[in-house]
Amino acid sequence: MAENAEVEKHWRTIACQAAPPGWRLLSVFNGRRNVAPIAAWLVQERHNFTFTDEPGSEVLVSPTSDFEAKVGPDTRVIPGVCAEGWGWEVKAIDVEGDEETWKVLGPDEAAPTNEEWEAEIARRRAGI
Numbered sequence: 001m002a003e004n005a006e007v008e009k010h011w012r013t014i015a016c017q018a019a020p021p022g023w024r025l026l027s028v029f030n031g032r033r034n035v036a037p038i039a040a041w042l043v044q045e046r047h048n049f050t051f052t053d054e055p056g057s058e059v060l061v062s063p064t065s066d067f068e069a070k071v072g073p074d075t076r077v078i079p080g081v082c083a084e085g086w087g088w089e090v091k092a093i094d095v096e097g098d099e100e101t102w103k104v105l106g107p108d109e110a111a112p113t114n115e116e117w118e119a120e121i122a123r124r125r126a127g128i
Contacts, residue, residue, distance in 0.1 A: 015043040022107025025079055025093060027100045028124055033117050040080040040090050045073040079104055
């Protein structure tokens with residue numbers, strides 16, 4: 001590994017399954033409400049990569065122990081949303097690390113009331 005190389009964990013999508021109709025992602029951005037249909041469920045693995053400032057320098061780090069090699073990477077399933085600003089590609093939404101995401105609703109779950117939306121917007125403005 002180069003002297004100036006850094007190690008970071010990145011989630012990498014390894015599988016994609018179309019989401020059934022009715023799944024929605026609710027988010028708040030600059031006090032505005034947004035409801036987006038979930039296009040797909042993405043299966044992701046978290047891997048360590050080394051990289052430098054050089055373009056194309058990202059390299060997958062090999063497991064550091066036999067245990068790590070046997071257990072394999074962490075995995076998660078997260079929603080994917082299509083948006084015009086992303087060229088209509090399915091973009092992974094990190095529901096635990098994205099400060100704009102509020103909640104995911106299933107097909108049978110009722111949409112939040114205006115009061116619930118306003119309470120969530122106020123909570124975010126207050127920094128709670």
